[in-house]
Amino acid sequence: MVEPGDRQRATTVADVARRAGVSKATAARALGDYGAVSDSVRERVQAAAEDLDYRPNELARSMNTGRSKTIGVIVGDIENGYFGLAMRGISDTAKAAGYDVILINTSENVQTEIDAVRVLLDKRVDGLIVAPASSFHIEHLRRVDDSGRPLVLLDRRVPGLEAVSVEVDIAPSASDATAALLDAGHTRIAFVSALQTEGEGYSDRLQLRVSSVTDRLAGIVSALRSRGIEPSADLIRFGALGPERTRAITGELLELEDPPTAILASDSLIALDVLRTLRDRGLRVPDDLSFVMFDDFDWAALTDPPLTVVAQPIYDVGVAAATILLRRLAGLPHDDVRARLPATLVLRDSVGPVPVRA
Amino acid sequence: MVEPGDRQRATTVADVARRAGVSKATAARALGDYGAVSDSVRERVQAAAEDLDYRPNELARSMNTGRSKTIGVIVGDIENGYFGLAMRGISDTAKAAGYDVILINTSENVQTEIDAVRVLLDKRVDGLIVAPASSFHIEHLRRVDDSGRPLVLLDRRVPGLEAVSVEVDIAPSASDATAALLDAGHTRIAFVSALQTEGEGYSDRLQLRVSSVTDRLAGIVSALRSRGIEPSADLIRFGALGPERTRAITGELLELEDPPTAILASDSLIALDVLRTLRDRGLRVPDDLSFVMFDDFDWAALTDPPLTVVAQPIYDVGVAAATILLRRLAGLPHDDVRARLPATLVLRDSVGPVPVRA
DNA sequence: CAAGCGAATGAGACCGGTCTCAACATAGCG
């Protein structure tokens, strides 16, 4: 049906109407399946549409329905399997409801995130799912609300913003992981995170930009304190932003006068670089150092040694976020303001007893 | 500037024009920065826009420019780190050029892919990047051409379709990997792929749906034949579509009368399940069985043992695909019809000598 | 000083759909 000539201008309702010998309005009704159309006309129009290979222009449709059947997703890094999986959850859920997804990657950069929100709003997405890079810069998220479009926060909440958030309830598992280390006799327990902070040290007053990291830390600190151990500022490290920084930080930890005997890595990307650094220095896990990673992936069971991890149901987080957003778009009541999915500690072989000092 | 009341209707050029006391046309000129506008008017309009917090409706803009500044990407599985990285390459490149990306996941399902193409075309994306699930069903890809919008194939080419493809030149590395196994003395070399085929066996006449797998196989077969070894149909296996199937296939291979002494896994997802199956059966790599994986990821160097892999520059493939698409969108000449990036064999420790039969 | 030219501006068509409203036909009812 497609002749070589007609690749230029797409056929429109008007074309179909003309061919079917009816008015534009009637053709639109027959095609859009709304209003009342007689059967004979409907068939005629549909045949004409078929002949002309008519496809509606969704842009035009969106423009006066006001809905684009598209949701925007803004994450820090799709390359990270964590967000990859979440994205899959969102995408599967959205597709099932007839929605498409526009994805924007911010590299955890606030300015990029601000631009991303603006662009998606301008593109008239129906709703937004955002893993906010910072709890402090939230004016742009307020804008989303002002625009009347629903916003769901992914993996992280933002205090002071009345938006629904879907998170992993990570603090209890972070406590469990820390407790496991404490049980094995460790007291010098380090935590390495990618988060950028004003300083790099730790204090009780520390305000973190990302709630999911705050929660990890809260869980760790509470477990430590329940055993009478004060968190040590030199063991809680931020700014592991890439391989180089992570390796440098790991090196610094190892060269402390009183180095840690166990390390908790805040995500899998960091874990990989920490482990590489340990291996390069000839340190073995868990003989020389115990290790726990946040996030579980298939490969975590196949490393040497298999890694003890805090497993997060991140696919389900994506599904939940999309589901809530879609419910709001459908005008249904959204029960929660803060959905939290449970994490679990998966014990494998990377935690061992404290090595005797040489 | 945002009053609680105005969340309903967004401000338009007409609003700005009224406030600035000029015509809609003039306001549009001042805002859109085209045509001729006097400085005084421009300032007045811009001030008005600022006051009203004006944001252009990209939908409306797209509708009569005909361009949406959006490209569509269709892949089999974003959850797979392979496509995750490619996506990142595409996304980074697109963003740098002011384009956004709509992502659709097909689960390697042809019908879903057909729908995806239709939806994206209807949404009036400016161009498409597709990793086609099948070389046989390509009418929907032809449609893209007919629509006048550029199409770039990612990772896979489609014979008979005159579209640009960006691929990894994988055959030579597949040969190298096979040669490495042959050098170690292996002759019973298995290949496990996720690809669905009519039968599950192998024959020379076999037509595969995905060129990147065809190429892997071609490289393997040519290396075998150069040593006078005929590929054995029972060692070349398809249909490893999920953990269960992969484990079943691996089990079947191991239970052959004359089982393989080496396995090549067509991608990292399969590799993980093969390795798990081996471990569950108490088989060690490389002592009991040698192993090579296509795709390299950070974790591949940290497994037990570190894996010998065929590393593919998949991020760069994404960048190249997006670059070519953007060039075509800009009306620039597109030199290649088929860009091919080199893969490399990375030797680690998962290949060893053939074990002596017990 | 009149003609000529370019810059600035406004009116309104247009993109491709949706949707309101009025016109008309037919059927049901008193």
Add this chain to the structure above:
DNA sequence: CGCTATGTTGAGACCGGTCTCATTCGCTTG
């Protein structure tokens, strides 16, 4: 048979931008 209720259709406004065209104005130039 007249009147209204219901169903079907067409004309045209509208969404929010872009863009063409005609008009007006100021300035140069012969």
